[in-house]
Every structure is written in C-alpha cells, then in structure tokens.
Amino acid sequence: MKELQWFLDLVSTQNMVDSSVNLGVSQSALSRRLAALESEVGAPLFDRNGRHLALNECGKALARRAQDATNVWQRGVEEVHRLMDPERxxxxxxxxxxxxxxxxxxxxxAYRxxxxxxxxxxxxxxAQTLIDHxxxxxxxxxxxxxxxxxxxxxGELGWKQLATQRLALAVPSTHExxxxDSVSIAEACDEDFVAMLPGYGTRMLLDELTARAGFRPKLVFESMELTTLAGLVSAGLGVAVLxxxxxxxxxxxxELIPLKEKRERELGMVWRRKVSPALAAEAFREFVSQRPEIRLQEGYPTCGTRRPRHQ
Incomplete structure (x- = not known):
C-alpha cells in the first residue's frame, strides 16, 4: 500500500517539492517512482510544467481506483483490529x-x-445447517x-450442554x-404426524425415536417452526413430538403427554476445535460455558380441556 500512498499524495499536491517533503523522500527518488509507475501502466499520468504537475485523464482514472483500493484496505485493517479487540x-x-x-x-x-x-x-x-456453518x-x-x-x-467440535428438555407427544385436546400421564412413541405408529423438516433438531429426535420403535412416521406436513406444529396439532391435523x-x-x-422413552432433547453450544477464534468470540464462548445447565421439564403446564386421567 505504500506505493498507493505516495501516488495519492502526489495526486493531492500535484507538486514534487511538496510531496517529497510530506513523504520524507528526495525529489529525485520521487521522480523515479513516478517514472516507474508510468512505465508499468503504459501512459503518462501527469502533464508536466516544470516542477508543477497537472493530473491528466489517465492519472484521474488510476487515482480513483487507487483511492478505492486504499479504502478497502483500511476497512480490512479496521476489521482485523475489531477481531483482536474482545470489547469491540x-x-x-x-x-x-x-x-x-x-x-x-x-x-x-446478559453478555451485552x-x-x-x-x-x-x-x-x-x-441444526445440521448450523453445525455445517x-x-x-x-x-x-x-x-x-x-x-x-x-x-x-x-474432536472436530467442542460441546457445552446448556439445557435439557424431556420430550412429549403433542395431541389434540379431543384425542382419546x-x-x-405418559405414552410410548410405539403406540403412535398408526397416527398422522406433523414434523419439522429434515435437518432440524426435533426432526432428528423424531426419526431416532421412531426408528428405535421399528416404524417410520406417516408425515402429513413438515415445517420450520415448532409453533406451527403446535398449531396444526391443535387443529387436529396430526400428532407431533415436541x-x-x-x-x-x-x-x-x-396437550403434551410426556414420552415414556428416556430420550431428552439436549440444547447446547458447539464450536470448532483446534482453531484460534477471534477474541470477542472466544470471550463470549467462555461466558456461555460458565453458565449452569438448566432442565426445562418440571411443572410444565398443559393447555386445553383435560379429560379425566386413565386409572
């Protein structure tokens, strides 16, 4: 970038004496730099009148691109500084x-x-897309x-578990x-299912549970949002693992009926191991890693009109 800096200074002053003073180089050295640059681009960049210079059209074209390159470089340097500053x-x-x-x-x-x-x-x-990222x-x-x-x-990824959730079978309030108090996933082998799209975490769990139970769920709709699944269950379109x-x-x-299966939904943070992250990312990861694990399964409220419990 030093070559661009001396050239842009000369563009600004259009005077060999002033630029040689600004740059701390001799006039002869600056003249040689300019001659070498003009030889490289294949055109004169200034119209000369003694020691005074007038930027010509070729010089203006090169100066615009030189300024653009300098700006891009400066933004890159600033970004590196930001990456190395854990507070910014x-x-x-x-x-x-x-x-x-x-x-x-x-x-x-909490972090901010x-x-x-x-x-x-x-x-x-x-989930799978994010892991790939x-x-x-x-x-x-x-x-x-x-x-x-x-x-x-x-060893490719590090893992910090932050929470666990017990799984349930969501059914319409009118369902038998x-x-x-509980239900086995195997009992739902003949039910219509609404589920997340492949690659989503809850879909991975559904596929795992049903495969262990020896059946493939009959899917009537796939979504990207758990709230959509809940809404479709309430509408009677099917059941879902939530x-x-x-x-x-x-x-x-x-209603959400806890599954008899012991499988839980682990929620946590992953990061790539054996790399040096930006300091801000490393500080955030350390902050999250120090937080205690929580369990999101106790005292969970259910919605809708409840039927009497089976004896």
Missing amino acids: GTVRLDFMHSLGTWMVPDLVR EKHPYVTFQLVQGA VLAGEADVALVGPKPAAFVDS WAGR PLGDRNIVIPGM
Whole structure:
C-alpha cells in the first residue's frame, strides 16, 4: 500500500517539492517512482510544467481506483483490529429457530450488559445447517440440539450442554389419549404426524425415536417452526413430538403427554476445535460455558380441556 500512498499524495499536491517533503523522500527518488509507475501502466499520468504537475485523464482514472483500493484496505485493517479487540469485536452466532424466543435473547442481553460494544452477527437455521456453518468456519459458535455426538466424539467440535428438555407427544385436546400421564412413541405408529423438516433438531429426535420403535412416521406436513406444529396439532391435523418446557408452544386445543422413552432433547453450544477464534468470540464462548445447565421439564403446564386421567 505504500506505493498507493505516495501516488495519492502526489495526486493531492500535484507538486514534487511538496510531496517529497510530506513523504520524507528526495525529489529525485520521487521522480523515479513516478517514472516507474508510468512505465508499468503504459501512459503518462501527469502533464508536466516544470516542477508543477497537472493530473491528466489517465492519472484521474488510476487515482480513483487507487483511492478505492486504499479504502478497502483500511476497512480490512479496521476489521482485523475489531477481531483482536474482545470489547469491540463481532461474534458470529448461529442458532435454531426455537431458541430465538428465550435462550438467544437471554444470552445476548446478559453478555451485552457487561460488554456493550460487542456486536453480534446472527443466523437462524436448521441444526445440521448450523453445525455445517461452524465446521466450515462461517460461524464462531452455534446453539443447537440435540448434541452432534459424532462430531464431538471425533474432536472436530467442542460441546457445552446448556439445557435439557424431556420430550412429549403433542395431541389434540379431543384425542382419546388426552389426559394420560405418559405414552410410548410405539403406540403412535398408526397416527398422522406433523414434523419439522429434515435437518432440524426435533426432526432428528423424531426419526431416532421412531426408528428405535421399528416404524417410520406417516408425515402429513413438515415445517420450520415448532409453533406451527403446535398449531396444526391443535387443529387436529396430526400428532407431533415436541419438547417440554417451551411456553411458546403452549396453545389452546393441544396437550403434551410426556414420552415414556428416556430420550431428552439436549440444547447446547458447539464450536470448532483446534482453531484460534477471534477474541470477542472466544470471550463470549467462555461466558456461555460458565453458565449452569438448566432442565426445562418440571411443572410444565398443559393447555386445553383435560379429560379425566386413565386409572
């Protein structure tokens, strides 16, 4: 960039004497630099009148691009400085849609109370997509579930569990099972299911549970939002596997019956191991890692008119 700096100074002064003083070089050295540059681009850049110079059309064209390049370079330098400053850097945080109403706002709010000048670059998506972002270096951390055991066990990803949720079968309030204390996923083998799209965390859990029970669920609709599934269950379109402990999916006309299966939905943070993250991202990851794990399954309210419990 030094070549651009001396050229832009000469463009500004259009005077060999003034620029040689500004740059701290001799006039002869500056003259040689200009001659070499003009030889490289294949055209004179100034019209000469003794020591005075007048920028010509070729010089103006090169000066515009030189200024653009200098500006881009300066922005790059500033971005590096931001990445190396834990108090003013940017954290690239990816998260599942279902965490956007409680976990993500809570974490970002708590962190920014202590580090108000840190910025966040946020991306929502399916769990598998977010894991791919972290592996590709496109995100610093991601909040996902369930735990991506294969990548964690191989050492590619780090994992910090932040919460667990027991799973339930969501049924319409008018369903014959409404009011039961628990249900096995195997009992739902003949039911219509509404489910998340492939790659989403809750869909991974549904596929895992039904495969263990020896059946493939009959899907009548696939969505990107848990709230949509809850609404469709309340409308009687089908049943769904949903997590307990999320008040945003508690709606009238639907009941959540805890599953007998012990499988839980793990929610946690993943990051790429064996790389040096930006300092702001590293500080945020350390902040999240120090938070205690929570269990979102106790005392969960149900909606709709409950039927008498089966004896």
